[in-house]
Amino acid sequence: MPPTLNSKALAAVKSFPESDKTYLVFGKGTIHSVSQIFQDPGLPDEVAQDIDAKFQDKLVYRVFEVDMIRVKWGETHNVFRSVRVVLCSAEDSHEKNLLSTFVAACLEPEGKTYLDTPAPADGSRPKKVLFATSPCAKHPQIRTFMAMMGCKDIDVADSTVLQLLEQQPKTAMKKVSPFSKKATPHLYDHAAGNQCGKCGKVGPSLKKCSCGKAYYCSKECQADQRRSHRADHNKAMKKDNKKSSKKMANKKSSK
Incomplete structure (x- = not known):
């Protein structure tokens, strides 16, 4: 689940040094089967079924790192890297879910949480943040919160970037499972009944x-x-x- 949007979380993100990375914050909306987006061929069927049962009413939000150099060169392979996948509540606004997912990508890129401890020394925040639509990129709430996190370069993603992500996800994505045990161990633990x-x-x-x-x-x-x-x-x-x-x-x- 995404971290709470509070002053502590915002300050933690702002404390990171700025990297040269570009992040795309992307909301896919409601899904019928969570296991359908588990791009992990090794995922046991019983784990996928348990996860479907527990999270089928959630909305899927994701953050991708975009290799802008490859985009500029017209490359279609290995353009995106999945940074974080978050299952958000349908009761929260789309803007809040986008912001929470971005915070999760900065603070919990591999399912780890830093909200109760000092920010890790090797952490970073992206130089540029893209959103899938112009209304989201220009939304006052989003721009205000992003500025509070030290992120000032906000823009809407180019249509070719979105088309590449939606039409050629298998080839455009770097071969890293967004729902691997390393990336989201808590989902596997939850499905297995571990507590x-x-x-x-x-x-x-x-x-x-x-x-x-x-x-x-x-x-x-x-x-x-x-x-x-x-x-x-x-x-x-x-x-x-x-x-x-x-x-x-x-x-x-x-x-």
């Missing part, structure tokens, strides 16, 4: 324990459950260590 072992919370803040057998939303929750989880943790780690030792032995014997 914080202490408070039951789900979402992008959920982190897997090093043993792979438990999930926690914060260090506090993990610390609180450390004693009760210790036996399962040690058992799982011992099993993993045996596997690692066996692999190392096999590698040495094969040389």
Whole structure:
């Protein structure tokens, strides 16, 4: 889900150094099947079905990085890179969803959240931001919020860019799955029923324990459950260590 549009989030985005990137903020509207936009051939059917059931009433918004040099040269391959996919509420305005998705792309490009911690040193915000329609690019609310985040170069995307994205998405997109486990681990966790072992919370803040057998939303929750989880943790780690030792032995014997 997108982060809340508040002064803390806006200040975090503004604190990033400006990069030379161009972002396209794009809303695709209502979809009948979330799994249809999972451009991930390895996605298990049961995961796709569970995600459809949980998120079918949401709206799909995305942020793409656009390689403007390739666009200028007339290239049609590897022009776009998916930065963030967000499932927004239909109850919120289109403008708010666009802004929330942009904030998510800057603060949570890989499903991580920085709202409760200092902004990462390697973070950045784009130099130019494009929107799919002129009304969105000129909307007073959007321009005001973007200015508060330090983004002043706002424009409407060229029609050829939008046509390329809509008509040739498979060839125009760089080969990175927008819904891979790395990009959106919280969707996979939600579909699999994984939740914080202490408070039951789900979402992008959920982190897997090093043993792979438990999930926690914060260090506090993990610390609180450390004693009760210790036996399962040690058992799982011992099993993993045996596997690692066996692999190392096999590698040495094969040389």
